[in-house]
Structures are given as structure tokens and as C-alpha cells.
Amino acid sequence: MRSRVKIILGILGLGLLSLGGAALYFIGPRNLIGMWRYDKRREGSLQIGDQAPDVALVGLDGATEVRLRDHIGAKPLVLIFGSYT
Numbered sequence: 001m002r003s004r005v006k007i008i009l010g011i012l013g014l015g016l017l018s019l020g021g022a023a024l025y026f027i028g029p030r031n032l033i034g035m036w037r038y039d040k041r042r043e044g045s046l047q048i049g050d051q052a053p054d055v056a057l058v059g060l061d062g063a064t065e066v067r068l069r070d071h072i073g074a075k076p077l078v079l080i081f082g083s084y085t
Helices: 002-027 029-038
Strands: 056-058 065-067
Touching: 002 029
Parallel strands: none
Antiparallel strands: 056 065
């Protein structure tokens, strides 16, 4: 009975070790450490109908600061974040 438990625990341990190795290989150790260290996400408190929070973004020229509140008004405002490579 004890040998069966040891075999099962060994297989589970080997599976976890393999999974960790695959994560290191595909994601990379630097990215895994970064995700673990800097993941500070939390659920927001915005509700439907709330005003959007003010955000400051850098313009395409790299120097101009663009604030969201300066562009909220009578017309709809759409923000698109994307990468076109």
C-alpha cells in the first residue's frame, strides 16, 4: 500500500515539475518573475454610467501629454490601444 502511495506522489511530483519546466521554457523566467512580482491587479469600482477616470497619456510625438478629461464632451470618445506590427 505504501509503495503505491509513493508511486502516485512521485508521478504527481514529476508532473508538477514538468509543468513548471514547460512554463519556464515557453514564458521565460524573467517574465514569470515579473508577473509574480508586479501583478497588482484589483477589481475596479466603476459602474455603468460613471464618468471615466482621468488618465494622462503620451502623444505620438513622445513629448506631448494628452489628458482624457480634455477630450470628454458632447461627442463620443473612443480609445483604441493596439499594436500594428
